[in-house]
Amino acid sequence: MDKKIFDLIEAERKRQNEGLELIPSENAVSKEVLDAMGSVLTNKYSEGYPNFEGLDGDDDEVLASTTAGHRYYGGQQNTDKVERLAIARARRLFHADHANVQPHSGAQANNAVYNAWLQPGDTVLGMNLGHGGHLTHGSPVTQSAKIYNFIAYGTNPETGDLDYDELERLAKEHQPKIILVGYSAFMKVPDFDRVAKIGKEIPGCLLMADMAHVAGLIAGGVHPNPLEHGFHVMTTTTHKTLRGPRGGLILSMGKVSNPLRRPEHTLENIPTLIDRSVFPGTQGGPLEHVIAAKAVAFYEALQPEFHDYAKKIVENAKTLADALKERGFKLIGDGTENHLILINVIESYGIDGKKFEIALDKIGLTLNANSIPNDTRKPFEPSGVRLGTPAITTRGLGKKEMIKIADWMQKTAEICAGKRDEAELKKMREEVRKLALKFPLPSDK
């Protein structure tokens, strides 16, 4: 009956199929993930948690348990199993002692960890937003920045890597309760061992990694897992490289116990402190339809083909980065070690990131304007654009297509710089559409 909304959904499906998604935080999910999300599980309230016993086995063993969970509503015989499967698969995927699959988003996951471990006024050492960190790591516009004391470390402008010396100096000076490694515009692989060594020397310091961007690369085995390098907690979104539904996830190392009982405030008890912080601390009823879709995505990520997918994301990003460099684009960090590329378009073509983003949108290439480290321009018209390869790799694009994308980007930058005729945008729009339609969304195949 609601034709307006369903027409809009159809129009969005068409937009996605006829364009190429280069936003590095987006992906294209399978039909199974979509089906789980659009299921009757959305009708159910299931505040609390399932039973956490026997999650080490395979899926059949996990399903065999009939022990009741710690829920506040009846009728949980199916939702308990859905959530147990999601937890067991997430633990398997990331080699974690515990997984909380209930956070509604990445921001919720981060806030729940802060709330689990910190008291108001406590210090967190996180990455500078202007250097690639995330809003939720202490930007003054967030709620958490009103509660906690965030101190920022940055990147080294020469290498594009984390400034480990600055991080160590700030850690010694401020004795943070959390050291947080995480980012949404950083192209290197962090040295988790080095950060863990710094954190372990500070009493009561929780080592937290926000791997929202690279979780799929970790799951696919092409990026180190912070939990295997001394970190206590890893948060992530489930919708970026991990290719699941929009949502959050918290993985942790330590002792798992009954979430109804308040544990002692120790690093060992962090899994239970986090459970209690997610519910009832910061959220109400979990979204079991989304948790089911997370479980499906974890199942997909546990298959051997997901390793090939993760490998291909990085290969495509490197090919695209090289092709862009050959076409006069200046890249922050001179390239990429993951799925992300950050271009200084002002330095490359004398145009700002917003102008370039809008022009590329016209030809069907979607990416976002982004600040670069130490940017002197306003955030709405920054010097850079950020792009990445998770979604186009899902759709099956490879080396040949990366070169084509770099060509289109060069021509568009030249048009924006007044060196080519604007009429070419229309021609390129048709070329992008033709190529995109050869690689339909996985849910449309």
Ligand SMILES: Cc1ncc(COP(=O)(O)O)c(C=O)c1O
């Ligand atoms: C590193 C990082 N953390 C957290 C988030 C927040 O995730 P969400 O948008 O699901 O709240 C993002 C999203 O872009 C992110 O990149």
